[in-house]
Amino acid sequence: GKYVVNGGISTWTLVNFYERTPGAFPDGSLNIPEGGNGVPDILDEARWEMEFMLDMQVPEGQPLSGMAHHKLHDLVWSGVPSMPPTEFDNDSPTNGRYLMPPSTAATLNLAASAAQCARVCVSLTREFADRCQLAAERAWDAALANPSMFYGRIPGNGGGDYGDNNVDDEFYWAAAELYITTGEAEYLDFINASPLFTRFSRMLPIWWGGTGALGSISLAIVPNGLPEEDIARIRDQIVRAADGYLGTSEVEGYRAPMGANGYVWGSNSGVLNNALILALAYDFTGEQQYLDGVVSSMDYLLGANAVNQSFVSGYGTTSMQHPHHRFWGNQGNYPAPPPGALAGGPNGSPSDPTAIEAVNTLPTARRYIDHIGSYSTNEVAINWNAPLA
Structure with a gap:
């Protein structure tokens, strides 16, 4: 399936990387x-x-105009392996991808990430920037008009649910991105009225269902009209959050900035998003301890962990080779995963039969298996790979 709430945080992460370090990944640096x-x-x-x-x-002109559809996917789970949908007839009741209803969370993800894209693209591709800004403003207005369209299991098969019934964080994030891009008072008023504006730690950890911190990070690093004392306060709160992650890494056996309760589905993305906070603290202070924390996070992902394996395909002498992925299908006529794909990582509550049988009785940090059948420990996803950049 394809999911807007995954797309929002993934897009933001890449564009935020550009806003922090615009010289990285220049044109022609990647094989694309x-x-x-x-x-x-x-x-x-x-x-x-x-x-x-x-x-x-x-x-425009349709019911719920401006809202964003939550996702699209098949009506039944597709097999593993299988070719990409572009390679076969995917317009049939038994083998097709279907558009699911709109949601407020998806709409605010669109508003936030489109506003962000609008400002970075304005000097590069003005037509696309204008398209993004218009979409962002339409999405914001639509979300205000439909603030409680929470997504449930519709139809409940063939794709992940990605339900989110608290969108206070998405509203705050979208308001922050729109304010930075437009400078309009409507968005500033919303920011100032939000209790999240003064509570950075309340918005952690960062994940697809918890995006408020993204708004504060953008306010802290992208020039905008906030008073200097507000920007300084946000930066100080980010540094204090980083101090907490350093404290965690110091008592963890493998020095990851993640405690025992962090071993959830996609735990490796938590390591990376926490490392992002450490990197920001280094940017703001220049203190080596925060950079060391980022390095320790990467050490964990690349093999200094309880399973003695790199979770990144193609990196390390023993690296992930068999991700749960439809067309990196672990068969001779399907491609192997390219270097750089990140596995979800150890999961304290694995839910797939492969992992339950193989690792469910092991210590939490070892509940991982490099097997194509282990979707709850060895899946790959764009919102996990984006912070690896």
Whole structure:
């Protein structure tokens, strides 16, 4: 399936990387089809997902205009392995991808990430920037008009649910991105009225269902109209959060910035998102301890962990080779995973039969298996791979 709430945080992460370090991944630095178009490659990658999210917005003149469809996927779980949907007839009741209803969470993900893309693309591709800004503003207005369209299991098979029945964080994030991009008072008023504006730690950890911290991070690093004392306060709160992660890493056996309760589905993305906070603290203070924390996080992902394995395909003498993925299908006529794919990682409550049988009685940090059948420990996802950049 394809999911807007995964797309939002993934797009934001790549574009935020560009806003922090615009010289990284310049045009032609990656082996992608868009190379040579005059646009930094990292923004080309972000645009790929942004185009999908824009297409998920309900058109003008239709019921719920401006809202974003939550996701699209098959009506039944597709087999493993299987070819990409573009390679076979995917327009049939038994083998097709279907558009699911809109949700407030998806709509606010679109509003936030489209506003962010609009400001970074304005000097590169003005037409696309204008398209993004219009979509962001339409999405914001639609979310205000429909603040409680929470997604449930519709139909409940063939794709992940990604339900989110608390969108206070998404509203705050979207308001922050729109304010930075437009400077309009409507969004500033919303930011100031939100209790999240003064409570950075309340918005952690960062994940697809908890995105408020993204708004504060953008306010802390992208020039905007906030008073200097507000920006300084946000930065100080980020540094204090980083101190907490350093404290955690110091008592963890493998020095990851994640405690015992962090071993959930996609735990490796938690390591990376916490490392992002450490990296920001280093940017703000220049203190070596925060950079060391980032390095320790990468050490954990690349093999200094309880299973003695790199969770990143193609990196390390013993690296992940058999991800749960439809067309990296672990068969001779299917491609192997390319270098750089990140496994979800140890899961204290594995839910797939493969992991339950093989690792469920092991200590929590060892509940991982490099097997194509282990979707709860060895799946790959864009919102886990984006912070690996």
